[in-house]
Amino acid sequence: MTTALPPPKKKDPVRRTRQPTLPPGNRSREAQGLTAMAAVGRFALQICTACGQTQYPPRQVCGNCLGDDLPWRDLDPGGTLLAETRLHHANDLFFRDRLPWRLGVVRMDAGPSVVVHLAEDCQQGMRVRLSLNLDRSGHAVMNARPETPGPNSEDDLQLRELTMDPKDRRVLIVNGKTELGLALAQGFKAAGAREIFVGYAEPWKASAALDAAKAVDGVTLFPLDVTDTDSVQELAAVLGGKVEIMVNNSYHPRPGGAVDRLDMNLSREEMDIHYFGLLRLAGYFGPTMRARGADGAHGACAWVNVLSAYAQVNNPAFGTYSASQAAAWSLAQCLRAELSPGGIRVVNAFMGPLDDEWHQMVPPPKLPSDMVAGRIIEALQKGREDVPIGAVAEEIMQRLVENPKEIEREITL
Amino acid sequence: MADGQDAKAAISNTAGGNAAGGMLGQLLGGILGGGIRVVDLTMTLQPDVPTIVMPPEFGQSWPFRMEEISRYDHRGPFCYWNNLSCGEHTGTHFDAPIHWVSGKDLPENATDTIPVEKFIAHACVVDCSAQAAADPDFLLTRDAVEDWEAVHGLIPPRSWLLMRTDWSLKQNPVAYMNMTDDGAHTPGPHEDLIPWLIEERDVIGFGCEAVGTDAGQAQHFNVPFPCHYHMHGNNRFGLPALTNLDALPPQGAVLITPPLKIRQGSGSPARVLALVEAT
Numbered sequence: 146m147t148t149a150l151p152p153p154k155k156k157d158p159v160r161r162t163r164q165p166t167l168p169p170g171n172r173s174r175e176a177q178g179l180t181a182m183a184a185v186g187r188f189a190l191q192i193c194t195a196c197g198q199t200q201y202p203p204r205q206v207c208g209n210c211l212g213d214d215l216p217w218r219d220l221d222p223g224g225t226l227l228a229e230t231r232l233h234h235a236n237d238l239f240f241r242d243r244l245p246w247r248l249g250v251v252r253m254d255a256g257p258s259v260v261v262h263l264a265e266d267c268q269q270g271m272r273v274r275l276s277l278n279l280d281r282s283g284h285a286v287m288n289a290r291p292e293t294p295g296p297n298s299e300d301d302l303q304l305r306e307l308t309m310d311p312k313d314r315r316v317l318i319v320n321g322k323t324e325l326g327l328a329l330a331q332g333f334k335a336a337g338a339r340e341i342f343v344g345y346a347e348p349w350k351a352s353a354a355l356d357a358a359k360a361v362d363g364v365t366l367f368p369l370d371v372t373d374t375d376s377v378q379e380l381a382a383v384l385g386g387k388v389e390i391m392v393n394n395s396y397h398p399r400p401g402g403a404v405d406r407l408d409m410n411l412s413r414e415e416m417d418i419h420y421f422g423l424l425r426l427a428g429y430f431g432p433t434m435r436a437r438g439a440d441g442a443h444g445a446c447a448w449v450n451v452l453s454a455y456a457q458v459n460n461p462a463f464g465t466y467s468a469s470q471a472a473a474w475s476l477a478q479c480l481r482a483e484l485s486p487g488g489i490r491v492v493n494a495f496m497g498p499l500d501d502e503w504h505q506m507v508p509p510p511k512l513p514s515d516m517v518a519g520r521i522i523e524a525l526q527k528g529r530e531d532v533p534i535g536a537v538a539e540e541i542m543q544r545l546v547e548n549p550k551e552i553e554r555e556i557t558l
Numbered sequence: 559m560a561d562g563q564d565a566k567a568a569i570s571n572t573a574g575g576n577a578a579g580g581m582l583g584q585l586l587g588g589i590l591g592g593g594i595r596v597v598d599l600t601m602t603l604q605p606d607v608p609t610i611v612m613p614p615e616f617g618q619s620w621p622f623r624m625e626e627i628s629r630y631d632h633r634g635p636f637c638y639w640n641n642l643s644c645g646e647h648t649g650t651h652f653d654a655p656i657h658w659v660s661g662k663d664l665p666e667n668a669t670d671t672i673p674v675e676k677f678i679a680h681a682c683v684v685d686c687s688a689q690a691a692a693d694p695d696f697l698l699t700r701d702a703v704e705d706w707e708a709v710h711g712l713i714p715p716r717s718w719l720l721m722r723t724d725w726s727l728k729q730n731p732v733a734y735m736n737m738t739d740d741g742a743h744t745p746g747p748h749e750d751l752i753p754w755l756i757e758e759r760d761v762i763g764f765g766c767e768a769v770g771t772d773a774g775q776a777q778h779f780n781v782p783f784p785c786h787y788h789m790h791g792n793n794r795f796g797l798p799a800l801t802n803l804d805a806l807p808p809q810g811a812v813l814i815t816p817p818l819k820i821r822q823g824s825g826s827p828a829r830v831l832a833l834v835e836a837t
Binding site: 347348349350351368370372373374375376408410411414 | 605606608611617618620621623624625626731732734735737738739
């Protein structure tokens with residue numbers, strides 16, 4: 146059974162905050178394939194098309210027959226724990242700070258034996274379930290948990306280094322004036338978040354969603370307008386040292402493109418809210434979050450950007466909106482690199498059209514907000530960093546890999 | 559006050575015929591401690607100043623925003639300065655006739671073409687603060703202004719008619735905008751007042767303390783937004799979002815209201831000043 150993690154105590158003001166360190170981050174080009182699988186929550190390894198052998202670690206040519214066609218295939222994540230050990234000494238600073246550390250060797254049902262990070266409640270001989278997770282350096286590691294996790298299993302300290310579980314953490318939801326903002330507040334409450342800070346702009350415009358969010362236990366409202374640098378700076382001064390999970394759900398979609406609807410004001414607003422807004426949040430909240438990346442078991446851990454799937458390929462029906470989302474996505478990649486020294490994971494959620502007034506004229510499938518919020522929170526709990534939400538987003542990401550030209554031509558989906 | 563005394567002395571020394579002599583010398587002497595108060599009728603431009611709310615599918619006015627260029631630092635070691643952005647109709651501002659469709663083809667109707675002498679004019683102030691406190695949808699009628707004239711005298715031609723409501727004392731933008739799901743609820747002129755002010759009193763324009771010169775519910779009037787429609791259609795002006803109207807007398811103040819000289823500008827934030835003689 147996993148030791149229950151007590152709720153965080155108030156910070157001792159005379160103790161130095163533990164500085165962020167990262168586990169070893171060098172990987173081969175082939176091994177980055179594991180990173181790609183971990184980022185989206187898949188469990189996949191290379192399979193040789195010539196002899197069928199499962200490859201581990203990833204290789205350029207098959208370890209059995211030297212075949213060089215080694216596509217990635219999803220596999221059964223089951224296995225048996227052959228051996229376990231507990232690391233009591235390490236020269237690496239990251240592990241040194243976190244000793245003892247459990248490691249094991251698992252015989253995968255799919256063939257290979259692998260060295261894994263091991264959950265506290267795994268014993269030798271036990272059936273385990275493997276997963277590929279991103280560690281604090283952003284690279285894939287193999288992790289084993291019991292097939293049927295026991296009580297408190299989410300409290301496992303090693304697991305919490307691989308995930309961004311909202312339990313007992315403090316969350317800032319940037320925009321509380323949308324249905325998604327409300328659904329996120331309710332979702333984080335259900336996921337055990339310690340405090341939920343919810344931002345709102347333009348208070349003179351009423352919002353039923355904000356009124357409902359205010360009534361959620363644990364929610365506190367704060368004025369926050371991402372188009373106003375002063376507003377972002379002022380809130381960072383108040384909350385910067387508290388936010389452990391940032392959720393930038395800024396949302397300002399408007400139909401129209403460049404030729405059929407030239408509107409510089411509208412297009413600038415989209416950029417101001419989606420791109421410059423993220424830039425302002427990053428500039429004022431990023432430094433403190435990065436510095437608190439190792440601040441105990443409940444330190445800062447994640448920065449979520451709620452983006453449109455059309456960030457990845459422009460939908461001309463929402464052409465300038467898509468472009469502003471692409472700009473935000475690009476900046477999010479910059480943010481990912483800049484926050485990585487603190488071990489802060491940047492999670493990009495790509496959603497299909499929401500079922501709201503701005504997509505009234507869009508045929509289904511359209512996403513309910515609570516489903517989107519649920520997928521975002523699940524991604525944090527499972528440690529994913531690229532999260533397609535809904536059939537449209539999943540299809541776009543898949544077809545971009547298969548044939549980017551085809552999806553560009555057929556984007557009317 | 560020492561500087562003021564020195565300046566007064568300097569003006570009186572030159573009053574024999576130099577640049578600041580004569581009537582202007584008297585004016586400056588009055589301003590520099592001689593019985594003329596200068597009252598600032600302008601709200602401070604800052605990011606949370608609300609602008610008029612339009613339905614979301616319409617074009618929106620940008621709010622006031624300020625980005626620092628440098629502050630004696632690596633971006634500019636010698637100076638502090640900012641880049642600004644906002645709509646023309648932000649904060650205390652001047653509405654030019656070209657702002658409204660009814661005034662679009664008039665001569666001299668934009669901020670760069672209005673004759674500059676029109677930016678200095680007398681003001682009449684009607685105190686509606688008690689009525690507005692009791693009813694946010696209070697409308698100032700022609701009858702009420704005629705009653706006011708019976709006490710304070712006729713509105714002289716080419717005067718501003720300013721509606722004092724103390725609405726600008728509402729520091730909270732929510733209370734200031736006072737919006738519910740059927741629109742804004744803020745005081746303004748009744749639709750019977752504006753044509754009469756133009757035809758019978760030849761006013762230069764209408765000013766008030768709310769976010770626009772028309773009442774919050776004015777889109778539902780027989781002529782929607784009658785103050786904008788009639789005033790601008792007759793080449794008159796608007797002056798919304800004023801403050802400190804309680805510091806002005808019913809008659810006798812002089813307003814200085816120049817907008818920025820924007821090419822074909824429909825308006826501009828303005829630093830509106832009033833000159834008030836001590837009584």
